[in-house]
Amino acid sequence: MSKLSHYVESAGAILLAIIWISPLLFAFWAAFHSTSDAVNFNITSAWTLDNFRTAWEGAPWLKYFLNTFLLVTIVLIGQFFFTTLAGFAFAKLEFPGKNFVFILVLMQLFILPEVLIVENYAMVSRLGLFDSLFGVGMPYMASAFGIFLMRQSFKSVPIELHEAARIEGCGLLGILWRVYVPLAKPTYLAYALVSVSTHWNNFLWPLIVTNSPDTRPLTVGLSIFGAPENGVDISIISAATMMSVAPLLIAFLVFQRQFVQAFLRAGIK
Amino acid sequence: MSNHINLERRRQAIYGWLMLSPAALMLSIFAFYPSGATFFSSLFSKHTRRRPSEFIGIENYNDLFADPTFWLVVKNNLFYAAITIPVSIVIALSMALWANSKIPARGFVRTAYFTPTVLPMIAAANLWLFFYTPGLGVLDQIGSLFGLQSVNWLGQPETALWAIIFVTIWKEAGFFMIFYLAALQTIPEDYKEAADIEGTSRWTYTRRIVLPLLMPTTLFILVNAMINSVKLIDHLFILTKGGPSDASKLILYYIWEMAFAFFDAPHAAAMTILILLVLCIVAAIQFIYLDRRTHYQ
Numbered sequence: 001m002s003k004l005s006h007y008v009e010s011a012g013a014i015l016l017a018i019i020w021i022s023p024l025l026f027a028f029w030a031a032f033h034s035t036s037d038a039v040n041f042n043i044t045s046a047w048t049l050d051n052f053r054t055a056w057e058g059a060p061w062l063k064y065f066l067n068t069f070l071l072v073t074i075v076l077i078g079q080f081f082f083t084t085l086a087g088f089a090f091a092k093l094e095f096p097g098k099n100f101v102f103i104l105v106l107m108q109l110f111i112l113p114e115v116l117i118v119e120n121y122a123m124v125s126r127l128g129l130f131d132s133l134f135g136v137g138m139p140y141m142a143s144a145f146g147i148f149l150m151r152q153s154f155k156s157v158p159i160e161l162h163e164a165a166r167i168e169g170c171g172l173l174g175i176l177w178r179v180y181v182p183l184a185k186p187t188y189l190a191y192a193l194v195s196v197s198t199h200w201n202n203f204l205w206p207l208i209v210t211n212s213p214d215t216r217p218l219t220v221g222l223s224i225f226g227a228p229e230n231g232v233d234i235s236i237i238s239a240a241t242m243m244s245v246a247p248l249l250i251a252f253l254v255f256q257r258q259f260v261q262a263f264l265r266a267g268i269k
Numbered sequence: 270m271s272n273h274i275n276l277e278r279r280r281q282a283i284y285g286w287l288m289l290s291p292a293a294l295m296l297s298i299f300a301f302y303p304s305g306a307t308f309f310s311s312l313f314s315k316h317t318r319r320r321p322s323e324f325i326g327i328e329n330y331n332d333l334f335a336d337p338t339f340w341l342v343v344k345n346n347l348f349y350a351a352i353t354i355p356v357s358i359v360i361a362l363s364m365a366l367w368a369n370s371k372i373p374a375r376g377f378v379r380t381a382y383f384t385p386t387v388l389p390m391i392a393a394a395n396l397w398l399f400f401y402t403p404g405l406g407v408l409d410q411i412g413s414l415f416g417l418q419s420v421n422w423l424g425q426p427e428t429a430l431w432a433i434i435f436v437t438i439w440k441e442a443g444f445f446m447i448f449y450l451a452a453l454q455t456i457p458e459d460y461k462e463a464a465d466i467e468g469t470s471r472w473t474y475t476r477r478i479v480l481p482l483l484m485p486t487t488l489f490i491l492v493n494a495m496i497n498s499v500k501l502i503d504h505l506f507i508l509t510k511g512g513p514s515d516a517s518k519l520i521l522y523y524i525w526e527m528a529f530a531f532f533d534a535p536h537a538a539a540m541t542i543l544i545l546l547v548l549c550i551v552a553a554i555q556f557i558y559l560d561r562r563t564h565y566q
Contacts, residue, residue, distance in 0.1 A: 005471075013367035014374060016360075017381035020439065023396040024384065026407060030399060039405040086292035094278070095285030101293065108300045110552040114500045114521065115544050118528045118537050119303035119310070142295030172284050201389035203503040204521075208529060219391045223506055226395055234399055241395040245388050252387045256380060259387070263444070264451050 030238040038235050051239035055225070058236070060213050061243065064221035071133050071206075071217050072199045076192055078141030083191075086142070087150025088176050092162070108144035114204055121208055131211040140199065146191060153187035154180050193255075193262035200248050218244045304545065311538035322535070329539040338515055339523070339540075345430055346520045350498035353437045358490055360442040362483070365449030366475070382443040390440065390503035397436050398507065426516035429509050433517050436504050441497055445490045452486040453479070492555045499544060520544060 030038035031052070037045035055061075089095075090102055113120065120139050121130075129135030157180055165175045181188075203219040210216045216224075222244050226237045252259050311329050316322035333339045368379045385393060400407045403421040412420065422432045456479065464474040502522045505511055511518030511526070518526075520540060528537035 009367065009370070010372040013364075013372050013378050016364070016367075017374075017378040020443070021381040021384060023393075023400060023439070024388075026399055027396045039410075082292040082295060085288040089285045089288040093281045093285035093288070095282035098285065101289065104301070105292075105296065107552070108296055110496075110548045110555075111300050111304055111545065112496070112500055112548070113299065115524075115541055115548070116300070116303040116307065117525065118534055118541060119306045120299055121528075122306070123298060123303060138295070139299040142292040142299070144296065144300075147292060197387055201387075201391075203389065203391050203506070204525065207506075208525070219389045219503075222389075222395070223391050226398075226507060234402065234405065237395050238399065241392045245392045248387055249384070252384070253380070256383075260383065260447050263386075264447055 027238040027241055030235050031242045032239075033235060035233045035235040038238075051235045052243065055236050055240040055243065058240075059221055059225045061218075061221070061240075063213055064216060064218045064244075065247075067133060067215060068200060068217040068219075071136055072196045074133055075137040075140050075199050076195050078137060079143055079146050079191070079195055080188065082142040083146035083150045084176070084181065086147045088154050088180060090147065090151040091154035092180075105144045105147055109148070113139045117205065117208055120205075124209055130209060131215050132209075133215055135209045136206045136215070136217070137199075139205070143195075146195075149187060149191055150184065153184040157183050189258070190262035193259055197248060197252075197259075307538045307541045307545075310535055311542050313535055315533055315535050329535045330543075333536060333539055333543075338518075341515050342518045342520050342523045345516070345518055346498070348430065349434060349437070349519055350495065352434050353441070353498055354491065354494040357438045357442045357445060357494060358487065360438065361445035361490065362449055362487075364442060364446040365453055366479075368446065368450060369453045382446050384443065385440050386444040388440075390501065391507060393436055393440055394504035394507035397432075397439075397504070401432055401508070423509050424513060426513055429513060429517035433504060433508060433519075436508070437497070437501050440501070441494065445494070448486050448490055449483060452483050456482055488558055492551060495551045495554075496548070499548065 032047045032049070033045055034048060034050070086105075090098065090105075116139075124130055124135040124138070127135075127138075129138065161179050161183075162175055165179050170178060201219060202217075203223065206217050207220050207223070210220060213221070222240060225240055312324060312326060313322040314320070314325045314328070364382045368375060368382065372378065388396075398406075401422040403409060403419050403424065406422075408422065409419045412418070420428065422428045460478050461474065464478060469477075499521060502519050502525075505517065505519060505522045509517045511522050521544070524537045524540050524544070527533050527540065
């Protein structure tokens with residue numbers, strides 16, 4: 001009996017896995033076949049790279065890739081800078097008003113940048129950052145979540161190391177840079193993976209702030225490329241989609257364990 | 270001596286504020302000020318060339334409450350939340366229980382469950398477009414094997430929101446799974462052994478031992494799922510654009526449309542404030558019920 005239920009459950013688990021992965025597999029299949037072969041599920045039909053060629057010529061993908069790459073880099077550098085300093089202040093320094101400010105930061109966890117699009121758009125325009133990668137990245141840099149994460153990580157560093165560095169004549173910033181930052185490496189790595197995959201995939205805010213191919217990231221480029229008005233067919237859309245998810249997807253498949261660990265450590269995106 | 274302590278205290282205060290100020294400045298510019306400004310502009314009329322904007326109190330909110338589209342969108346979003354939250358939690362839990370048990374091809378199963386999480390919502394929508402397209406789409410082709418009529422999943426009001434809901438569940442269940450998976454691995458083996466000695470069935474063991482132990486994780490996931498039901502709207506841009514006749518429009522999409530397609534910032538601001546209120550309630554749930562140590566270590 002329990003053997004039977006084991007088989008049933010295994011079958012269920014694998015069936016669900018196949019259902020879950022199937023949209024990706026179908027898109028993969030469609031990307032390498034002509035449209036008519038793709039929609040007829042002609043198993044024996046020839047594989048082709050034409051869709052990729054057509055898709056590649058249909059939009060400035062290289063520019064989009066570069067924009068996305070620069071965007072996630074800018075955001076990550078900004079986040080490391082702001083959250084390291086603030087996280088350290090919250091974790092290891094005593095100063096008046098600290099708890100009050102910390103509650104304010106926690107509140108920001110729930111004020112999603114996505115919701116404040118109207119006023120953030122006004123703010124970015126006022127700062128002259130409209131249609132720039134800085135404009136896209138800035139609202140995410142002082143992430144409350146990142147501050148929280150860094151604070152937790154710095155808190156777990158034993159005070160003896162701090163004292164030892166100080167006796168050696170290290171200043172506060174020196175201690176942060178030479179003791180705390182190296183010890184928090186796993187947290188930085190986790191945060192980096194979560195941040196990069198979040199911002200690689202972000203859409204609504206970049207859609208609002210960018211207005212030209214020179215700044216548009218991949219997601220926005222992909223949505224414009226696939227718009228029904230453009231009359232692009234399903235195989236070419238699939239090819240474009242595969243192209244734009246490939247770097248992150250391959251990275252994920254190679255570093256799967258680290259990715260999952262990162263998302264766990266980070267708790268929330 | 271006390272002089273020294275005073276000096277140290279002052280030094281810490283100066284350093285503390287100096288280190289905090291860059292982040293505080295950024296948070297003020299992109300979170301606190303915009304929140305206040307949103308509230309402020311929700312109290313003013315729309316600025317046009319003929320008429321400058323003027324203070325109108327809660328008029329914008331009254332307009333919204335009198336707007337049937339607004340209520341439809343709220344209803345859609347509540348429905349969206351009411352389906353996606355419980356269904357993705359239940360699927361995530363089943364996935365985790367399976368991915369944690371001794372089944373064949375476990376590595377593949379885990380990867381398959383988690384992969385949608387790393388895809389952009391826009392890409393996910395493109396993948397699903399291939400399923401939903403009437404006539405040519407995968408769903409229709411499977412249906413036609415069983416002699417079913419072709420269905421325009423995205424083009425009719427009865428099914429459009431369901432199509433959206435399905436993509437959301439597909440996207441977030443695998444993400445929630447890993448939190449359950451991590452929690453399952455912290456449950457000691459002894460419990461299972463004790464249950465086996467007592468002759469407890471697996472179902473009873475799961476229901477009476479495992480589920481209660483997973484409660485903090487469930488609450489954590491619940492809060493995340495609630496936030497997602499507000500912010501996961503990217504696929505609307507590809508799949509339905511909120512249509513047909515607003516049947517699949519969600520509130521954040523409506524805010525975007527109001528502000529950037531209809532150029533009506535005051536009403537968009539009023540809706541934003543209402544969303545922020547809802548998020549405050551979610552935050553309150555988090556702080557009251559959620560054991561904060563659960564996932565932050």
